[in-house]
Amino acid sequence: MEDSRAVADLESFLAERGDYLLRSAVLLTGSREGGEDLLQAALERVLRRWRAIEGNPEGYIRRTMYHLAADGWRQKRTFQRQLSLLRSGVSAPADDPIAEVDLRDSLVRLLIQLPRRQRAVIVARYFEQLTEAESAEVLGCSVGTVKSAAARGLRRLRELSEPGSGAVAAKPTSPRERTR
Amino acid sequence: MSTELEQRLRTDMERFTRGVTAPSGLAQKAHRHNQRRRTKIRIATAAGSVTVLAAAAVTAAGVTDQFGAAPPARQTQTRATAYVLSRVERALAPANVDNLISYSRAVYPPGMALEPVPGGLAGPSGSRRADSLWAVGYLLHWAYGTSQRFSAYTASGQHVFDMGIAPVHGIPTQTAVIYLNRTWWTRADTQATGQPGQSGQGGCVPTRIRLDDGAGAGWPAFIRSQLSCGAYAVTGHQVVDGVDALKITDPGGQITLLVNPRTYLPMRLVIGPIEQDFQWLAPTVANLAPLKVSVPAGFGQVTPPNRPGTAGP
Numbered sequence: 001m002e003d004s005r006a007v008a009d010l011e012s013f014l015a016e017r018g019d020y021l022l023r024s025a026v027l028l029t030g031s032r033e034g035g036e037d038l039l040q041a042a043l044e045r046v047l048r049r050w051r052a053i054e055g056n057p058e059g060y061i062r063r064t065m066y067h068l069a070a071d072g073w074r075q076k077r078t079f080q081r082q083l084s085l086l087r088s089g090v091s092a093p094a095d096d097p098i099a100e101v102d103l104r105d106s107l108v109r110l111l112i113q114l115p116r117r118q119r120a121v122i123v124a125r126y127f128e129q130l131t132e133a134e135s136a137e138v139l140g141c142s143v144g145t146v147k148s149a150a151a152r153g154l155r156r157l158r159e160l161s162e163p164g165s166g167a168v169a170a171k172p173t174s175p176r177e178r179t180r
Numbered sequence: 181m182s183t184e185l186e187q188r189l190r191t192d193m194e195r196f197t198r199g200v201t202a203p204s205g206l207a208q209k210a211h212r213h214n215q216r217r218r219t220k221i222r223i224a225t226a227a228g229s230v231t232v233l234a235a236a237a238v239t240a241a242g243v244t245d246q247f248g249a250a251p252p253a254r255q256t257q258t259r260a261t262a263y264v265l266s267r268v269e270r271a272l273a274p275a276n277v278d279n280l281i282s283y284s285r286a287v288y289p290p291g292m293a294l295e296p297v298p299g300g301l302a303g304p305s306g307s308r309r310a311d312s313l314w315a316v317g318y319l320l321h322w323a324y325g326t327s328q329r330f331s332a333y334t335a336s337g338q339h340v341f342d343m344g345i346a347p348v349h350g351i352p353t354q355t356a357v358i359y360l361n362r363t364w365w366t367r368a369d370t371q372a373t374g375q376p377g378q379s380g381q382g383g384c385v386p387t388r389i390r391l392d393d394g395a396g397a398g399w400p401a402f403i404r405s406q407l408s409c410g411a412y413a414v415t416g417h418q419v420v421d422g423v424d425a426l427k428i429t430d431p432g433g434q435i436t437l438l439v440n441p442r443t444y445l446p447m448r449l450v451i452g453p454i455e456q457d458f459q460w461l462a463p464t465v466a467n468l469a470p471l472k473v474s475v476p477a478g479f480g481q482v483t484p485p486n487r488p489g490t491a492g493p
Contacts, residue, residue, distance in 0.1 A: 007210075044213050158185055
């Protein structure tokens with residue numbers, strides 16, 4: 001009974017804010033498919049703690065989403081999916097090529113090449129337009145970390161976007177890569 | 181937003197995510213996943229078997245977050261297994277694709293005509309253009325290795341012609357059987373149609389796709405190369421036979437190819453008003469049988485027409 005109320009509440013919240021959260025998730029992962037997976041994973045976690053959430057759940061969902069994205073959630077999720085697909089005898093779907101094609105000539109293409117935490121900071125600061133303090137709160141780090149990650153991220157984007165930088169492939173960063 | 185780079189970044193991010201809408205039922209789906217997870221954990225706790233514990237570990241590996249961490253040793257094992265499996269899967273996929281029979285059915289608009297000619301198929305020319313003998317409603321096509329067969333029918337299902345290309349003593353040989361005038365002809369040393377992408381120019385230009393392009397092996401490489409160099413572009417998704425196919429179009433928007441995102445094999449090809457649906461069949465005896473063209477008793481042999489095949493329909 002309580003579960004169904006929580007689901008209904010979350011559904012009505014998503015009717016209002018789902019699109020916006022998904023847009024952030026798409027930018028955090030670099031593809032539509034990845035974005036939907038990320039949002040879905042965040043919703044599962046938030047739903048498990050629904051009773052403990054007071055007020056607007058958007059902050060919780062966003063924070064969970066950013067934590068997952070910055071902590072290399074995708075790699076873990078991919079492994080999980082491969083195992084479950086193996087059991088059903090179906091092969092894993094390819095990464096979303098639409099994203100790769102649509103990203104041509106775009107800074108978003110270069111965004112994918114940043115380390116995960118830098119990318120998360122850039123999305124928080126320049127897409128969601130959160131302040132440094134808000135970004136730090138969402139990412140669970142200090143304001144100083146946000147500042148340095150944003151500066152490094154922008155510097156790297158500038159380098160990559162310069163002609164002759166040789167940055168042509170929209171390759172995601174290594175799962176083991178960490179913010180320096 | 182002080183610098184130009186930041187402004188551009190913001191604009192690009194807006195543009196890239198414009199039109200992204202959350203599908204309905206996300207909360208319900210999350211609830212179902214959580215229920216399944218709870219059940220798995222309960223089973224694992226109760227049974228205590230190695231297998232079930234491994235399943236729980238898989239679940240735990242996927243849900244590690246700020247609310248709790250999975251045991252590192254188990255995660256490592258899960259990752260190693262998944263890595264090996266993905267490698268095996270990748271290694272097997274190309275071999276499977278190479279060894280499939282391409283079967284397709286192209287539906288033509290009224291007034292369309294096709295004629296088998298040396299080297300392929302062509303639209304009738306001159307006074308033959310109006311000849312209803314060659315009116316085609318749909319065309320079936322099989323391709324496997326160096327063998328191909330076309331069977332043309334009128335919209336009402338009347339057999340118009342069969343045309344096959346197959347090696348005879350190592351020489352590609354074309355055989356056409358015309359049903360409406362009960363004749364047939366054959367011709368050796370035919371210049372058989374090639375793999376997709378070989379029929380047009382090389383390099384990074386939109387290569388023309390012909391409806392009589394060859395068997396499966398060349399398609400994934402052709403599509404990948406055309407996409408990666410930007411000659412064709414992915415323009416969306418479309419569900420074909422329950423598969424969320426990639427929609428690939430040429431710059432002029434005349435050709436649409438719907439491709440299986442896993443195999444890069446085409447599921448549907450649309451060229452103007454002509455629509456062609458593909459199936460990819462295992463090379464069993466039964467599936468290979470239609471590749472052979474046989475001449476029915478009583479049909480008279482004639483000389484092949486002079487006009488060479490120009491292009492696909």
